[in-house]
Amino acid sequence: MKQLIIVLILLSVLPSVAQQTITLEECYTLVTQNYPLVKQSKLFDMQNELESDVISTSRLPQFNLDAQAIYQSDVVEVPIPDSSIESLNNDQYRATISVNQLIYNGGVTDASLNLKSAQLKTKQKQIEVSLYQLKQQINQLYFSVLLAQESKLLLNAKNTQLQAKLKEVQSGVKYGIILPSSDKILEAELLKISQQFQELESNKTMLIETLSSLISLPLYTSTLFQSPLLETQIKNELNRPELELFQLKKEEIENSESVLSKQNTPKLLGFATGGYGNPGLNMLDNSFQTFYTVGFKLNWNIFDWKSNKKQRESLLINKDIVDNETEIFKLNTNIELNQQQKEITKIEAFIISDLSxxxxxxxxxxxxxxxxKNGVITSSAYITELTNLYEDENTLVKHKIQLQLAKANYNVIKGL
Incomplete structure (x- = not known):
């Protein structure tokens, strides 16, 4: 009974393994989820959180501990004869704790946090761009596997046809209708087909293993690669992640400019210092004393030799550079799209000719x-015509796969 259950389980599992299928869209999704570069996204998040926390600490009280022990070769003395005021000791000691609290800094902290957020978005979008650029590599591998898959079907059909023809020829040779050794020619051709099967299988295995590594999903030679139904939309605008990346770079530059614009604003701090030393604040009391001071401090860099202004002008130039990069990207992409569209048109014309x-x-x-069958021609002449048909059918299959690849690449270039 147990053996029967095991057999039933195996029978239910094996078909699902043998029938594994995958689509082009699934490959796109898997590479964006599993490619090692994806890990950097979380690392950038962690890094940004830590750096933002560091910036935010400027709003918290800042504590400083200072301690010193010094010996002076000379000290202040009161030049009054017979005065009861003692001179200071040559050895002096002091320990203080200071607290500084930022009250106002012109919004530099908020601007710096906004800049960090903008930098994170730029880094994340750069990862997205890099992952998107893998799509063309996926296309090349996927459609190469499809071509091997379709070529194998054609080769199977040729093999079946030759097997059937071999039986006919062997019967014809037996009864003297067909020349002797004609069957040997067909047998030799079948051996060649066997070699072609091995080569196809080897190439397909290599392609599948490469694609499997790229998308981090186990794939097998038995996996069925579904042929996608692809259409191109010529009138659509570009929808590439690179364009969003250029926009984010400009936003990052604007945030950097905002930080610079606030750096020269007045900064107001409150402070308090408590200490213990000899002497204390009363320099005429030559003993250990506790003391404290509290107050406010204003810091304003009113003249920086136009350094801040020049840095902001440099950032504006960077923005112009990004605009120029955007323009170049659009130009090159549109040229590439035009070339790809012409490739599609050319292959479509080839397919019409192939069918004829x-x-x-x-x-x-x-x-x-x-x-x-009537012994008018030899097996070699028949094989020549069969091979011609097979090669032309293979060319048609190749052109159909090339058309799908061209359309897939077009859509990737367009950003569809």
Whole structure:
């Protein structure tokens, strides 16, 4: 009974393994989820959180501990004869704790936090751009596997046809209708097909392993790669993540400019200092004393030799550079799209020709088949016509896959 249950389980599991399928869109999704570069996104989040916390500490009280012990070669003396005021000791000691509290800094802290947030968005978008650029690599691998998949089907059809023809020829040789050794020619061709199967399988395995590593999903030679239904939309605007990246770079520059514009604003701090030393604040009391001071402090850099202004002008130039990069990217992308559209048109024309050629080849092969049965031509002549048809059918398959690849690349370039 247990053995029966195990067999039933295996029978239910094996078909699901054998029928594993994958689509192009799934490959796109998997590479954006599993590619090692994705880990950097979380690392950037962690780094930004730590750096933002550091910036935010400027709002918290700042504590300083100072301690000193000194020996002076000379000290202040009161030049009054017979005075009861003692001279200070040559050795002096002091320990203080100071607290500084930022009250106002012109919004520098908020501006710095906004800049960090903008920098994080730029880094995250750069990761997205890098992952998006992997799509064309996915396309190349995916459609190469599709081509191997379709080529194998064609080769199977050719193999089946030759196997059937071999039986006919062997029967014809037996009864003296067909020349002797004609079957040997077909057997040799079947051996060549066996080699082609091995080569196809080897190439397909290599492609699948590469794609599997890229998307971090186990794939097998038995995996069915579904042929996508792709359409191109010529009139749509570009929707590439690079354009968003350029915009985020400009926003980062604007935030940097905001930080610079606030750096020269007045800064108001409150402070308090408590200490213990000899002497204390009363320099005429030559003993250890406790003391404290409280107050406010204003710091304002009113003249910086136009350093801040020049830094802001430099940032404006950076913004112009980003605008120029955006313009160049759009120009190159549109050129690439135009080339890809012409490639699509060319392949579509090829496919129409391929269909006409195949129809003619089928007529020729039909005639050759009849001639071989009647002993008019040799097996070599028949194989030549069969191979011609196979090669033209293979060319059609190749062109169909190339058309799909061209459309997929077009959509990736467009950002669809």
């Amino acid at each position: 050629i195949i129809n003619l080849r089928k007529e020729v092969l039909k005639s050759a088949d009849s001639q071989l």
